Amino acid sequence: MKYINFKRVFSAIVLGILVSASVMLSACKSDADLDTRPRVLSTVGMIDDIVKNVGGKYVNAKAIMGPGVDPHLFQASAGDLKSLSEANLILYVGLHLEAKMTDVFEKMASKTKVAAVSSRMPKDRLVSPPEFDGQYDPHVWFDVGLWMHAVEVVRDELSKLDPSHETEFNQNAQDYLSMLEDLDFYVNEMASRVPKSQRVLITAHDAFGYFGRAYGFKVLGLQGISTESEAGTKDVQHLTNYIVKHKIKAIFVESSVPARTIQAVQASVKSKGWNVEIGGELFADAMGKAGTKEGTYDGMVRHNVNTIVGALTGQPIGDEVE
Numbered sequence: 487m488k489y490i491n492f493k494r495v496f497s498a499i500v501l502g503i504l505v506s507a508s509v510m511l512s513a514c515k516s517d518a519d520l521d522t523r524p525r526v527l528s529t530v531g532m533i534d535d536i537v538k539n540v541g542g543k544y545v546n547a548k549a550i551m552g553p554g555v556d557p558h559l560f561q562a563s564a565g566d567l568k569s570l571s572e573a574n575l576i577l578y579v580g581l582h583l584e585a586k587m588t589d590v591f592e593k594m595a596s597k598t599k600v601a602a603v604s605s606r607m608p609k610d611r612l613v614s615p616p617e618f619d620g621q622y623d624p625h626v627w628f629d630v631g632l633w634m635h636a637v638e639v640v641r642d643e644l645s646k647l648d649p650s651h652e653t654e655f656n657q658n659a660q661d662y663l664s665m666l667e668d669l670d671f672y673v674n675e676m677a678s679r680v681p682k683s684q685r686v687l688i689t690a691h692d693a694f695g696y697f698g699r700a701y702g703f704k705v706l707g708l709q710g711i712s713t714e715s716e717a718g719t720k721d722v723q724h725l726t727n728y729i730v731k732h733k734i735k736a737i738f739v740e741s742s743v744p745a746r747t748i749q750a751v752q753a754s755v756k757s758k759g760w761n762v763e764i765g766g767e768l769f770a771d772a773m774g775k776a777g778t779k780e781g782t783y784d785g786m787v788r789h790n791v792n793t794i795v796g797a798l799t800g801q802p803i804g805d806e807v808e
């Protein structure tokens with residue numbers, strides 16, 4: 487009779503269970519865990535769009551603020567903090583756009599690379615409105631030419647992060663920059679369809695100052711540069727008088743600011759005997775949903791200028807011009 491070593495059989499069974507358990511565990515691991523590419527976390531979608539295009543398949547790119555999220559008020563959740571602490575590179579706009587994130591960025595900067603994409607924009611091209619107490623207007627992405635400097639920052643930070651793909655990053659950045667040149671040209675051409683006297687853009691908050699300067703529109707907002715302060719009745723009255731006096735055809739709502747503020751202006755204008763249309767929704771501080779045209783920077787800017795020009799001229803712009 488053969489001697490059976492129960493201890494050995496038992497260990498073999500235990501080992502078998504352990505091995506299959508670990509195989510099952512690794513099979514359960516998500517793709518994200520197995521992804522060894524550098525993790526690049528951007529605050530807003532407009533930066534993430536650059537990272538996805540310039541980094542291509544070599545980076546794992548994500549934005550923490552999705553569609554409709556207001557960056558002025560955004561505070562990082564516990565989940566966001568975890569993602570931020572796991573990132574290899576954190577990119578933000580800066581100029582106090584992400585006003586509630588300053589401490590977080592400072593903390594993260596001790597262990598990972600944190601960079602502001604506005605850092606290389608020439609100071610003389612930044613706007614410092616009087617109502618903003620000496621600070622710069624942070625909505626720099628609406629001057630397409632100025633936003634090109636953000637692409638340079640992303641390109642160079644990615645090359646530092648992964649020098650083995652510098653050539654690809656440079657090529658992709660060149661392609662993206664030439665796309666931006668075409669876009670800049672398009673916006674200029676569309677803007678020129680609106681008679682100079684009617685080039686007035688009225689929205690809920692002053693996100694479009696750079697847009698106005700670059701493409702020749704007077705911009706009036708209800709809430710000032712940030713959305714942190716609520717619009718007062720004085721502001722509504724002031725805008726109402728302006729709209730009635732200049733017979734402005736349309737005013738606009740924004741995707742990341744509640745519509746009620748601009749609806750209050752419309753009602754107030756009506757009470758003075760002039761009808762002003764709500765010309766449509768503009769994407770201001772956040773892009774549209776992923777997978778839609780407006781979910782890209784190019785699509786977002788085109789949507790905005792088409793909406794503005796269509797409403798102010800009374801001739802809607804179709805897709806055919808895009």
Ligand SMILES: [Zn+2]
Pocket residue numbers: 558625691692693711712713770771
């Ligand atoms: Zn804003």
